[in-house]
Amino acid sequence: MNDDTWKRDEIESPCVKICVVHPVERICVGCLRSVDEITSWSRMDPATRTAIMAELPSRAPRLRQRRGGRAARLEGRSAK
Numbered sequence: 001m002n003d004d005t006w007k008r009d010e011i012e013s014p015c016v017k018i019c020v021v022h023p024v025e026r027i028c029v030g031c032l033r034s035v036d037e038i039t040s041w042s043r044m045d046p047a048t049r050t051a052i053m054a055e056l057p058s059r060a061p062r063l064r065q066r067r068g069g070r071a072a073r074l075e076g077r078s079a080k
Contacts, residue, residue, distance in 0.1 A: 011049040013041055014056060025062045032059040 015038075018030030027034050033041070037052055044052075 011046055011053060014053060022063055025059075027059055027062070029063055032056045032063075 014031040014033065016030045018028075020029045021027065021035060022029050028038060031038070033052065033056070041049070
């Protein structure tokens, strides 16, 4: 059997196996795709996949905004 039989000329998934959907932004924190994009990826045409791949880097800053975490809680206690 030829190896070319199993190779497909299509854009691969950006999945990095960190599948957690951000509760506010509603995108995966691993690959930055929406749930709809993830579930329909295998049915998308190459042009649609290319457009999504081009847009993914611009989504990353949406997840970098921190709510404060431990530092904010500690700061809040010292202000009391």
